[in-house]
Amino acid sequence: MLYGLDFNGCVSSHSCNVLSSSALTPEGLVCSNSQLIWTLQSKPWVFDEYRTMWFKSCRMTFLSLNRMKSYWQLWTRLYSTSQTTVDSNEVKTFLAMAHKWWDEEGMFAPLHSMNDLRVPFIRDNLLKTVANHHPGKPLSGMKILDVGCGGGLLTEPLGRLGASVFGIDPVDENIKTAQHHKAFDPVLDKRIEYRVCSLEEIVEETEETFDAVIASEVVEHVADLETFIQCCRQVLKPTGSLFITTINKTQLSYALGIVFAEQIAGIVPKGTHTWEKFVSPEKLESILESNGLSVQTVAGMLYNPFSGYWHWNENTSLNYAAHAVKSMVPDHSGPAEVVFKGETEEPQAEVSTIPGVHGELKK
Amino acid sequence: MATRLAVSRCGPLPAAARRSPLVSCRRWFGASADTVYDVVVSGGGMVGAAMACALGHDIHFHDKKILLLEAGPKKVLEKLPETYSNRVSSISPGSATLLSSFGAWDHICNMRYRAFRRMQVWDGCSEALIMFDKDNLDDMGYIVENDVIMNALTKQLEAVSDRVTVLYRSKAVGYSWPGPFSMADSSPWVHITLGDGSTLQTTLLIGADGHNSGVRQAAGIQNVSWNYDQSAVVATLHLSELSDTLSSLVWSTSHDHAAQLVSMDKEEFVDAINSAFWSDANHTDFIGSAGSMLQYAVALLKPSKVSARQLPPSVAKVDAKSRVLFPLGLGHAAEYVRPRVALIGDAAHRVHPLAGQGVNMGFGDISSLLHHLSTAAFSGKDLGSMSHLTGYETDRQRHNTALLAATDLLKRLYSTSATPLVLLRTWGLQVTNAVSPLKVRGH
Numbered sequence: 001m002l003y004g005l006d007f008n009g010c011v012s013s014h015s016c017n018v019l020s021s022s023a024l025t026p027e028g029l030v031c032s033n034s035q036l037i038w039t040l041q042s043k044p045w046v047f048d049e050y051r052t053m054w055f056k057s058c059r060m061t062f063l064s065l066n067r068m069k070s071y072w073q074l075w076t077r078l079y080s081t082s083q084t085t086v087d088s089n090e091v092k093t094f095l096a097m098a099h100k101w102w103d104e105e106g107m108f109a110p111l112h113s114m115n116d117l118r119v120p121f122i123r124d125n126l127l128k129t130v131a132n133h134h135p136g137k138p139l140s141g142m143k144i145l146d147v148g149c150g151g152g153l154l155t156e157p158l159g160r161l162g163a164s165v166f167g168i169d170p171v172d173e174n175i176k177t178a179q180h181h182k183a184f185d186p187v188l189d190k191r192i193e194y195r196v197c198s199l200e201e202i203v204e205e206t207e208e209t210f211d212a213v214i215a216s217e218v219v220e221h222v223a224d225l226e227t228f229i230q231c232c233r234q235v236l237k238p239t240g241s242l243f244i245t246t247i248n249k250t251q252l253s254y255a256l257g258i259v260f261a262e263q264i265a266g267i268v269p270k271g272t273h274t275w276e277k278f279v280s281p282e283k284l285e286s287i288l289e290s291n292g293l294s295v296q297t298v299a300g301m302l303y304n305p306f307s308g309y310w311h312w313n314e315n316t317s318l319n320y321a322a323h324a325v326k327s328m329v330p331d332h333s334g335p336a337e338v339v340f341k342g343e344t345e346e347p348q349a350e351v352s353t354i355p356g357v358h359g360e361l362k363k
Numbered sequence: 364m365a366t367r368l369a370v371s372r373c374g375p376l377p378a379a380a381r382r383s384p385l386v387s388c389r390r391w392f393g394a395s396a397d398t399v400y401d402v403v404v405s406g407g408g409m410v411g412a413a414m415a416c417a418l419g420h421d422i423h424f425h426d427k428k429i430l431l432l433e434a435g436p437k438k439v440l441e442k443l444p445e446t447y448s449n450r451v452s453s454i455s456p457g458s459a460t461l462l463s464s465f466g467a468w469d470h471i472c473n474m475r476y477r478a479f480r481r482m483q484v485w486d487g488c489s490e491a492l493i494m495f496d497k498d499n500l501d502d503m504g505y506i507v508e509n510d511v512i513m514n515a516l517t518k519q520l521e522a523v524s525d526r527v528t529v530l531y532r533s534k535a536v537g538y539s540w541p542g543p544f545s546m547a548d549s550s551p552w553v554h555i556t557l558g559d560g561s562t563l564q565t566t567l568l569i570g571a572d573g574h575n576s577g578v579r580q581a582a583g584i585q586n587v588s589w590n591y592d593q594s595a596v597v598a599t600l601h602l603s604e605l606s607d608t609l610s611s612l613v614w615s616t617s618h619d620h621a622a623q624l625v626s627m628d629k630e631e632f633v634d635a636i637n638s639a640f641w642s643d644a645n646h647t648d649f650i651g652s653a654g655s656m657l658q659y660a661v662a663l664l665k666p667s668k669v670s671a672r673q674l675p676p677s678v679a680k681v682d683a684k685s686r687v688l689f690p691l692g693l694g695h696a697a698e699y700v701r702p703r704v705a706l707i708g709d710a711a712h713r714v715h716p717l718a719g720q721g722v723n724m725g726f727g728d729i730s731s732l733l734h735h736l737s738t739a740a741f742s743g744k745d746l747g748s749m750s751h752l753t754g755y756e757t758d759r760q761r762h763n764t765a766l767l768a769a770t771d772l773l774k775r776l777y778s779t780s781a782t783p784l785v786l787l788r789t790w791g792l793q794v795t796n797a798v799s800p801l802k803v804r805g806h
Contacts, residue, residue, distance in 0.1 A: 104748060113750065119742045136425025138741070157743030162426070184551055185399060 085231070086170045086198045087223040093271050094150070094171045101151025101177050107269050110303055110310075111153055111217070114245070117301055117310045118216055118321065119157045122243050125296070125323050126212055129239070137162030142211040145235060147199050148218035152178030152192070158214075159191040166210075167194045168202065199231045206235045216245045219284070220277050229291050236326045242293055245301070245321040249278035252317045267305050281316050293324040399552055400430045400565040401746055402736075405535050405578050407433025409452070409509065410708030410725035411571030412516040413462070417733045419523035420465035423740040429527045430563065431520070432555075434534035440514040443474055448508040449597045449685040451611045455504050458726035462515070466522070470515035471507055478502040506611060534558045538568065538581040540703065553703050553747070567746040569705050569732070571725075574694050576710035582701050588694035588713065591774065594621035595691050595716055599682040600636070610676065612636070613716050615774075621688045632686070633678050640675035653786055657793050691715055693771055695764070699756040703747035705732060712763050715774045724763055731758045 097107065104112045127138055134140050140162030146155045149167030151174055159165050159182075169175050175196045182188045195202070213232045222228045232242050247253050254275050261267045281298050288295050300316035303309075310319075401424075404415045415431040418424050454462070454476075462468040480503050520527055537556035542549045552564040570578025579586060596614045614624065614636075624632060694713035699706050708725035735751045744751065776788050 104750070115744070116742065116750070119744075123742070134425075135422045136427065136740075156745075160743035161741075181551075187399075 084198055084200060085222040085224050085228045087221060090221045091171055093269075095173055097269055099173070099177055101153060101174070102181055108151070108153065109308060110267060111150075113308055114216075114301070114303075114310050115154060115157055117312065118154060118243075118245055119161075121299075121321055121323070122158065122212065122214065123161060125241060125243070129211075129241070134162065139163035143209060145206070145210045145213045147213060147215045147232070148221070149178060149194070150174050152181060152194070154214065154216055155192055155194075156182060156185075156188055159188045163191070165192045166206075167192060168197050168199065169194075170196065170198050172196045199228060199235075203231050203234050208235065208237050210235050210240055211237055212241045212243065214243045216243065219244055219246045219279055220273060222277075225279065226287060226291075229287050229293070233291050233293055233326055238326060238328055240326050242288070242324045242326070243321070244284065244324075245319065246284070247273065247278045247319050248317050249275065249280045249283075250317045253278055256318060261305075265305060267303075281320055281322065284322060288322070288324045292327050294327045295322060295324045297321075297323040398428065398564070400563060401427040402567045402569060403430045403432065403553075403555060403563060403565040404569045404571055405432050405555070406570065406572030406576075406708075406710070407431055407435070407529065407531075408571065408573065408708070409512055409516070409722055410729065411569075412513065412520065413467070413726065414569055414571055414707060414729050414732070415527050415529070416465050416467065416516055416519045416523070417461070417729055418736070419520065419527035421733060421737050421740075423737050424526065427526060427740065430565070431527060431529045432533050432535055432557075433529065433531050435531065437517070437529075437531045438510070438513060439517075440510060443511075446682060446685075447599050447611075448510050449599050449611070449682070449687060450509040451506050452509055452512065452722045453504050454507050454512075455723045455726075456502065457730070458723050459505060461726050461730050462512075465519055467512075467515040467519045470518050471511055474511045474514065476505050476507040476511065478505050530557075535577065538578065540582070540701075565703075567703055567705065567736075569707060570710045571706075571708045572710055574692070574709040574713040576706065578704065579696055579706055579710050582704050584701065584706070585697040586694055587697065588692060590690060590692040591615075591715065592617060593691045593778070594618050594688045596621050596624045596686060596688045598632070598687075599685040600633075600678045601680045601682070602676050602678060610678075614639075615691060615715065618690075625686050625688050629681050632681055636678045636681075640677070649782065649786075653789065657790050693767065695767055699759060700749070700752040702749050702752075705752055705755060707732060711759070712767055714767055714770050720766060720770065724766065727762065728755075728759050731755050 100106050101108055103109075123138060126142060127133055138161050139158065142163045144158055144163045144165045146152075146158070146165055146167040149155045149169050150171075152167055155165050155167040155178065167175075167178060169178075175194045178194050182192050182194075213236055215228070215232065219225055219228065236242060247257055257268075257278075258273060258275050262270050262272065285295050285298065298316060299321050300313035301319040301321055302311050302313040302315070303319065304311065402418055404411050404418075407415075411431065411433070415429055418427075418429050459468055462471065480501075482503060520529055534557065535555050536558050539554045539556075541551045541553070550564065552566055553568045555563045555565065555568065557563070568578060570576050570582075572578055574588075593615050594617075596612070596616070598612045598614075600610045600612050602610050614621075616624070624635060627635070692713060693715065694709075696706055696711045699711050707728040709721065711728065712724060714721050714724065732755045735755045736746060739746060739748070739751045776784060776791075779785070
């Protein structure tokens with residue numbers, strides 16, 4: 001849509017204008033951008049003025065393009081909506097909280113406390129795949145990818161257990177915080193590597209490299225879940241494990257997860273989650289199975305805000321964790337020949353093999 | 364300075380000597396140490412050494428670095444001395460289990476110890492007594508000399524010297540904790556400054572440095588304490604019943620009396636002990652009849668098997684130079700943990716020796732803290748994190764507070780010869796003796 005493209009182009013060049021006058025950090029770019037969006041949404045008559053500005057800015061853009069190259073690349077990467085799984089609004093939200101990751105009693109306390117569940121979950125399922133392990137370093141020799149690692153809250157415990165962990169996150173400040181924190185511990189410094197990027201960017205260079213991929217509290221923030229899962233599968237070794245923790249899309253999760261947790265009690269920072277992007281375990285399972293990942297476990301998790309501890313639960317209507325293993329079949333199989341079928345595909349297969357019955361029902 | 368350091372440290376452990384040139388370099392150039400220890404235990408007494416030993420032998424700590432700091436020199440027991448030491452401890456079966464979990468109990472068994480199956484407590488002002496014995500043939504506890512325990516622990520520490528480093532003659536003079544979270548650039552570890560100026564970094568500091576704990580004071584943890592106006596006299600006695608029976612004595616009494624006891628000559632001391640056991644001076648008829656009345660009532664209600672009532676011992680002689688006195692008091696830290704700090708043993712709680720519980724409470728602390736740290740290590744957690752340290756604190760405060768209060772109450776109750784209180788405790792003893800669950804709980 002031309003309007004949209006113009007809008008994006010307009011925004012970018014206007015930002016460049018601002019940039020050329022003073023050196024701004026990516027955070028500065030965020031501020032000017034959101035102000036512009038708000039202005040245009042509430043005062044559409046302003047658009048004419050911006051159109052004239054746009055022509056002027058274009059010329060300035062070309063002049064200052066060399067200097068602004070690094071910021072430009074970062075910005076277009078974050079703003080192109082079609083080929084990436086990174087959602088720009090999500091990036092903005094997390095940018096504001098980047099330096100608070102490691103305060104165990106601060107706003108990320110529930111995430112710190114969730115480690116008591118997710119680390120044993122990952123550790124025990126990975127230990128099942130090895131015959132014997134080194135005492136003291138149970139995950140040594142394993143390569144793990146932590147997608148959306150944030151400040152490294154889950155990356156560091158896995159590193160302490162002996163694994164080589166590669167942590168990626170699209171938010172630059174998060175990676176800076178994570179790197180700063182791990183630098184204090186010489187053992188972790190060697191075992192963990194961080195990079196600012198999205199999953200799609202490293203798919204080619206890390207094809208079939210990892211024993212495990214962790215996407216904890218991430219799938220409810222991605223723009224395109226199907227692509228994300230496909231990329232996860234690509235970087236996994238054959239029979240590698242994918243671990244996901246996320247929030248279910250139910251009325252309960254809206255009431256407790258958004259209304260109570262964010263707006264009333266402040267357990268989760270406001271605006272962290274969007275209910276529309278929550279994923280039900282059934283939907284997640286079907287996407288996983290249709291992409292050649294065999295689901296091994298789905299288990300519910302419950303947070304007690306009074307004690308501050310998480311517990312495993314039968315009920316998956318709020319938070320849940322899933323473990324899937326990359327199957328050995330090639331991943332280009334269509335629905336007709338797929339070996340591991342999702343729930344929605346089975347009835348179709350049955351109906352198609354009994355056309356007589358189907359015909360009779362129609363009558 | 365550097366040479367002196369090297370010389371004093373090349374004795375005990377090669378690891379320590381290898382480290383010492385680096386340590387002195389750091390001192391000169393002021394660079395920060397590149398090793399971050401996972402756990403540093405400050406204080407190498409029975410409880411501190413046992414903690415370091417237990418951590419070193421724990422399976423989830425195979426990859427970790429542990430350091431034990433001891434201000435004194437290394438004590439090497441070449442040969443078991445003929446004479447018994449006057450400092451002994453009563454080790455409960457639970458503590459013995461802990462010690463055997465890392466192999467120290469075997470060393471103790473090979474040296475010397477004495478199991479006991481029965482404990483009897485006499486009241487000095489009446490005929491009442493309380494007897495603890497187990498129906499089955501399990502031992503109730505063990506009397507072991509402190510030197511024997513330390514020797515066993517030292518041997519087991521040497522067995523895990525690749526994980527546990529022991530620094531002798533190293534006294535920590537300063538501790539500094541990480542600043543509040545907002546100071547993101549400061550090191551998140553605890554920094555310990557030693558007497559020679561070197562510094563160490565660690566993720567968790569365990570304070571096992573006795574009732575005047577430097578760790579506790581540096582952390583600013585409040586300590587509830589009072590001194591009993593009593594001192595304890597310890598001595599090794601020869602009893603007259605059997606020729607080879609040695610006994611250990613702990614006599615709690617007023618400061619003046621204690622000083623007298625230590626300074627009097629051996630025969631007078633023996634007489635003093637015997638008269639304390641056998642004297643009827645404080646018995647009154649009133650108490651006597653009240654006591655026997657209740658005894659009759661109890662026998663009616665609950666006829667029980669009567670174990671042979673043992674008469675108080677009579678002492679033949681006391682070992683030369685075995686009399687020592689030390690002051691008594693009670694202490695309890697308001698908090699056992701802070702971020703990156705945990706207190707164990709006498710640093711957390713100091714108790715009257717009348718119930719023989721002091722070191723056992725310390726070993727109980729070790730069991731609990733070990734369990735929490737082991738689980739945390741297996742989950743890759745930062746060992747100094749409050750989330751599991753508070754679990755240890757809750758476990759142990761619950762247990763220790765009750766025991767401390769009970770011991771304090773008993774001490775006060777038994778320090779008096781005022782009739783109402785004597786009657787109370789006489790009846791109390793008799794009832795407790797009759798009601799078995801109370802006895803089991805108390806033990």
